[in-house]
Amino acid sequence: MKLLEERIRRDGQVLEGNVLKVDNFLNHQVDPDLMFAMGEEFAQSFRGNGITKVLTVESSGIAPALLTGLQLHVPVIFARKHKSLTLVNDLYTATVYSYTKKVSNEISISKKFLGADDKVLIIDDFLANGQAVAGLIQVCEQAHAEIKGVGIAIEKTFQRGHELIKEKGIRLESLAQIAAFENGQVVFVDDKEQANAE
Amino acid sequence: MKLLEERIRRDGQVLEGNVLKVDNFLNHQVDPDLMFAMGEEFAQSFRGNGITKVLTVESSGIAPALLTGLQLHVPVIFARKHKSLTLVNDLYTATVYSYTKKVSNEISISKKFLGADDKVLIIDDFLANGQAVAGLIQVCEQAHAEIKGVGIAIEKTFQRGHELIKEKGIRLESLAQIAAFENGQVVFVDDKEQANAE
Numbered sequence: 366m367k368l369l370e371e372r373i374r375r376d377g378q379v380l381e382g383n384v385l386k387v388d389n390f391l392n393h394q395v396d397p398d399l400m401f402a403m404g405e406e407f408a409q410s411f412r413g414n415g416i417t418k419v420l421t422v423e424s425s426g427i428a429p430a431l432l433t434g435l436q437l438h439v440p441v442i443f444a445r446k447h448k449s450l451t452l453v454n455d456l457y458t459a460t461v462y463s464y465t466k467k468v469s470n471e472i473s474i475s476k477k478f479l480g481a482d483d484k485v486l487i488i489d490d491f492l493a494n495g496q497a498v499a500g501l502i503q504v505c506e507q508a509h510a511e512i513k514g515v516g517i518a519i520e521k522t523f524q525r526g527h528e529l530i531k532e533k534g535i536r537l538e539s540l541a542q543i544a545a546f547e548n549g550q551v552v553f554v555d556d557k558e559q560a561n562a563e
Numbered sequence: 564m565k566l567l568e569e570r571i572r573r574d575g576q577v578l579e580g581n582v583l584k585v586d587n588f589l590n591h592q593v594d595p596d597l598m599f600a601m602g603e604e605f606a607q608s609f610r611g612n613g614i615t616k617v618l619t620v621e622s623s624g625i626a627p628a629l630l631t632g633l634q635l636h637v638p639v640i641f642a643r644k645h646k647s648l649t650l651v652n653d654l655y656t657a658t659v660y661s662y663t664k665k666v667s668n669e670i671s672i673s674k675k676f677l678g679a680d681d682k683v684l685i686i687d688d689f690l691a692n693g694q695a696v697a698g699l700i701q702v703c704e705q706a707h708a709e710i711k712g713v714g715i716a717i718e719k720t721f722q723r724g725h726e727l728i729k730e731k732g733i734r735l736e737s738l739a740q741i742a743a744f745e746n747g748q749v750v751f752v753d754d755k756e757q758a759n760a761e
Contacts, residue, residue: 394640394676395625397633424621424641427593428629435595435630442592443622478592 366406366540369518370553372399373541379549383521384465391518392425392490397432403540404432407488407516410538411437414513416486418442418479420505422461422472422497429518430488437486442479444472444501457507459500464493472500479508492517492539495526502533514538522554564604564738567716568751570597571739577747581719582663589716590623590688595630601738602630605686605714608736609635612711614684616640616677618703620659620670620695627716628686635684640677642670642699655705657698662691670698674706681708690715690737693724700731712736720752 378386390396407429416437421430422444434441446461447470456473463470479485487501498515505512515530520539530537542554576584588594605627614635619628620642632639644659645668654671661668677683685699696713703710713728718737728735740752 388673389676390638393643393673394638395629395632397629397639398636400629401633424625424643427622427625428639431593431595431598431626431629432633434593435599438596440588440592441595441626445591445622475586475591478587 366403368399368402369541370555372396373519373551377551379546379551383546385519385521385543385546385551387519391428395428397428400428400432401435403429403518404434404436406540407433407486407538408436410516411486411514414486415484416513417483418510419486419488420444420474420479420501421488422446422501425491426489426497429490429516433486433488433516440478442474444474444504446470446472457504459503459507461496461500463496472497472504474504476508479505479510481509483508483510484513485510486513487515488517489515490518492520492526492530492537493524495524495529498526499529502530502535516540519543564601566597566600567739568753570594571717571749575749577744577749581744583717583719583741583744583749585717589626593626595626598626598630599633601627601716602632602634604738605631605684605736606634608714609684609712612684613682614711615681616708617684617686618642618672618677618699619686620644620699623688624686624695627688627714631684631686631714638676640672642672642702644668644670655702657701657705659694659698661694670695670702672702677703677706677708679707681706682711683708684711685713686715687713688716690718690724690728690735691722693722693727696724697727700728700733714738717741 419430419434419441430441458473514536517539519541521543544554545552574587617628617632617639628639656671712734715737717739719741742752743750
């Protein structure tokens with residue numbers, strides 16, 4: 366998605382350790398018009414798949430997931446990262462390790478919102494090691510819901526997440542695919558393909 | 564807003580201690596079309612106020628704030644509840660006590676996203692004791708930003724939040740105003756007014 370790639374190039378900051386900071390349009394300050402365009406892309410990709418629920422995890426997955434759900438006209442569920450003290454038996458849960466924050470979180474969703482009749486589209490802002498998506502997949506498996514696909518705003522193709530989803534035979538659509546960071550600049554898969562074609 | 568009141572009546576659950584559970588359409592599973600309609604209401608109310616930023620706090624404020632920002636075409640900032648370990652000097656922070664969860668959280672936003680030129684619309688899902696909104700107001704004050712108003716999805720008019728905002732001379736728009744809970748049912752301010760008029 367050119368619009369997102371251009372925005373990353375313009376406003377993204379490459380920090381040490383291959384961390385891409387996009388807190389001025391994606392995950393702290395959010396550009397709603399960009400989110401709408403991203404939601405449109407995801408909705409177009411997965412329309413016709415009979416999606417019944419969009420699933421994400423709080424907090425930065427909510428914006429792209431919501432605007433996808435808006436355009437598919439289906440409910441959006443955000444998994445919570447902090448398990449409620451009550452109602453533990455009524456939850457599907459999975460443990461998610463964050464390499465960035467170096468902490469494990471238990472993510473959970475209420476059983477009443479996901480079941481065997483559901484066809485789920487998982488949406489998240491980032492795919493790197495794939496731990497958050499793996500947790501959301503586990504939650505869907507517990508609910509016996511069918512996973513129709515995973516939609517990611519920004520994918521780092523050189524980390525494990527991509528393989529992890531593909532190995533499960535799940536369709537993956539990423540709007541911006543980062544091939545590498547070189548000299549503090551983002552190199553997209555699209556750039557490499559273009560360079561190879563020239 | 565009739566649409567929201569009807570939805571609360573149909574899908575809300577009144578729990579012990581005057582807690583209204585709306586996790587099936589507002590703050591766990593989210594109805595994007597309802598959020599869009601709510602965003603439209605807020606945008607209509609505050610259009611013409613020169614709003615430059617919509618401000619909320621993660622996680623359940625994000626959905627209504629985002630769809631308000633979408634319709635005002637301005638960025639949406641969500642304050643974070645868990646202070647980052649780095650960059651502490653670059654943050655505006657406030658302490659927010661949650662009566663529901665009985666914990667204090669420090670909320671924070673990056674200084675670079677809010678300044679003296681900003682005209683801010685604060686949006687949140689619930690107004691009860693007003694602690695979250697008070698924290699967001701503090702953050703705006705630190706930034707010397709102008710607060711043009713507060714938009715709330717569901718207000719419990721019998722708790723302290725309403726007064727707290729009014730005392731500061733800030734405009735408050737709530738889409739559904741709860742006057743009381745009676746026998747496990749929600750009584751809206753609109754119902755009372757209607758009863759008085761009859």
